[in-house]
Amino acid sequence: MQDYNSIRTAGTATRSAAVDEGLRAYMNKVYGLMSVAMLVTAGTAWGISGLAMNPDGTLTQLGAAIYTSPLKWVIMFAPLLVVFGFGAALNRLSVSAATTVFYAFAALMGISISWIFMVYTSYSIIQTFLITAVAFAGLSLYGYTTKRDLSGMGTFLMMGLIGLIVASIVNIFLKSGAMQFAISVIGVLIFAGLTAFDTQNIKNTYLQLANSDRDFLGKAAIMGALQLYLDFLNLFMFLLQFLGNRE
Numbered sequence: 001m002q003d004y005n006s007i008r009t010a011g012t013a014t015r016s017a018a019v020d021e022g023l024r025a026y027m028n029k030v031y032g033l034m035s036v037a038m039l040v041t042a043g044t045a046w047g048i049s050g051l052a053m054n055p056d057g058t059l060t061q062l063g064a065a066i067y068t069s070p071l072k073w074v075i076m077f078a079p080l081l082v083v084f085g086f087g088a089a090l091n092r093l094s095v096s097a098a099t100t101v102f103y104a105f106a107a108l109m110g111i112s113i114s115w116i117f118m119v120y121t122s123y124s125i126i127q128t129f130l131i132t133a134v135a136f137a138g139l140s141l142y143g144y145t146t147k148r149d150l151s152g153m154g155t156f157l158m159m160g161l162i163g164l165i166v167a168s169i170v171n172i173f174l175k176s177g178a179m180q181f182a183i184s185v186i187g188v189l190i191f192a193g194l195t196a197f198d199t200q201n202i203k204n205t206y207l208q209l210a211n212s213d214r215d216f217l218g219k220a221a222i223m224g225a226l227q228l229y230l231d232f233l234n235l236f237m238f239l240l241q242f243l244g245n246r247e
Contacts, residue, residue: 050117086105150200
């Protein structure tokens with residue numbers, strides 16, 4: 001008959017295997033939600049850009065409304081407001097409703113960045129996207145596998161992010177090329193760090209809350225997907241400042 005220590009070791013190994021399996025399923029869900037959101041954003045941006053420009057290169061009525069009328073400010077800042085509102089309201093939403101809001105936000109982001117298809121060549125957009133995907137995968141893998149605690153980076157990165165947002169808003173009015181270059185460099189560094197930090201944080205969140213109910217974990221997965229989605233999208237947009245060839 002097995003002794004107590006053998007039974008305890010077997011039980012611990014079984015629980016560990018169950019947690020590992022649950023973590024893999026959880027992370028797959030996070031990356032799946034993020035990937036669908038990126039497809040929604042890309043499809044919306046491409047579709048809107050096609051509707052916004054005539055074959056001769058002039059703006060259609062829709063394009064004029066989106067890019068030259070006061071509506072452009074609403075489209076520019078609406079995603080930021082939605083992010084804060086979504087985080088505040090997440091606990092009151094069902095998983096299905098939260099998923100719908102997440103994808104609606106992704107579509108709104110697509111409208112907000114649709115201008116890139118009229119400013120940069122399609123080749124440079126695709127090239128930058130692929131470079132971003134490779135960099136994101138490496139950074140996220142590092143965040144998932146490293147034994148180093150990255151939590152100390154969190155406060156520094158969030159302070160840098162707040163400063164970056166303020167500087168970006170100020171430069172909308174200043175239109176300084178030198179300031180935009182500095183913002184792009186700092187933006188790449190901040191979102192590279194956030195990619196690794198957020199991945200580790202999403203993993204640790206599951207390990208701490210693995211025994212929570214499925215509804216709670218579903219909402220946590222959506223929030224994790226939103227964080228990685230924003231990391232990827234912002235990393236792409238800042239890299240496009242360097243790598244994009246203008247039409």
